[in-house]
Amino acid sequence: MDNNYAIQVKDLCISYKCIQSFSIKKSLLQLKKSKVEVHEAVKNVSFNVKRGEIMGIIGKNGSGKSTMLRAIAGIFSADSGTIELESESVSLLSIGVGFQKKLTGRENIMLSGMLLGFSEQQVKEKMQEIIAFAEIGKFIDLPVKTYSSGMYSKLAFAITAILESDIMLIDEVLSVGDAKFKKKSYKKMKELISDSNRTVLIVSHSADTLKELCTSLLWLHEGELKMQGEPAEVLAAYEEFMS
Structure with missing residues (x-):
């Protein structure tokens, strides 16, 4: 792996198998298997992200943005191609990913922390700070x-x-919860990503957010890499294309 890069993605392909809806009764009577269609979510995508870079990812819904993030996080497996990371310390912030619904908030903090590669002691040391920041009161238990x-x-x-x-x-x-928490979370995120040693990938539909925070942009369209470059340049091309 090239030491200049924190993330190297080469010829990445990811597909899903989609089973068409069918009647169970009809299927049993006809003894036919459901037709399976393959959807290619990411098609031969290659790019590199330098250490400390803040790269935004844009594209209309269904372009493969979230699928690619989950592959980089190790949640999805690639059908082909490679993903190389300089560090095993990788976190994915995405609603609906990562929590065990039957466990308490406190237990999920411990589980999430250990999945991120932190020791039990390290998570315990940060536990109260996490609970205080989350502002969910008694629901933590x-x-x-x-x-x-x-x-x-x-x-x-x-x-x-x-x-x-x-x-x-x-x-x-990037901004969640009520107005007060949105302001606090956005300020915290800006602080986190300003660390020159931290590498960040941001999927967002907000042009203002991407302009303010990102050093480069990647445009995905129907699973393929359409353009990569300076935020203003890529956004202008994307907005023209979408209009």
């Missing part, structure tokens, strides 16, 4: 399945924000 979407996202954000990793992957969750 209740199962996550009882949480509102706002509480869920607050806790997810707090874990990522306080347990700082070398590579941060952010999927449309």
Whole structure:
């Protein structure tokens, strides 16, 4: 791996198998298998991210942005191609990913921290700071399945924000919760990504956010890399294309 880069993605391909809806009764009577269609979510995508770079990823819904982040985080496996990371300290901030619904918030903090590569002692040392930042009160000791979407996202954000990793992957969750928490979380995120040793990938539909925070942009269209470069240049081309 080239030491200048924190992330190196080469010829990445990821596909899903989609089973068409069918009637169970009809299927049993006809003894036919359901038709399986393959959807190519990411098609031969290659790019590099320098250490300390803040790269934004844009594209319309269904372009493969979230799929690619999950592959970099190690949640999805590639069908072909390679992903090389300079550090194993990688966090993915994405609503709906990573929590065990039957466990309490406190238990999920411990689980998430250890999955990020921190020791039990390291997570315990940061526990109170995470709980205070999340602002969900007594719910911290209740199962996550009882949480509102706002509480869920607050806790997810707090874990990522306080347990700082070398590579941060952010999927449309830069400001979460109520107005007060949004302001606090956005300020914290700006502070985190300004660290020159931290590498960040941000998926967002907000042109203002991308212009303000990113040093480069990657444009995905229907699973393929359409353009990569300076934020203003890529955004101008993307907005013209979408109009």
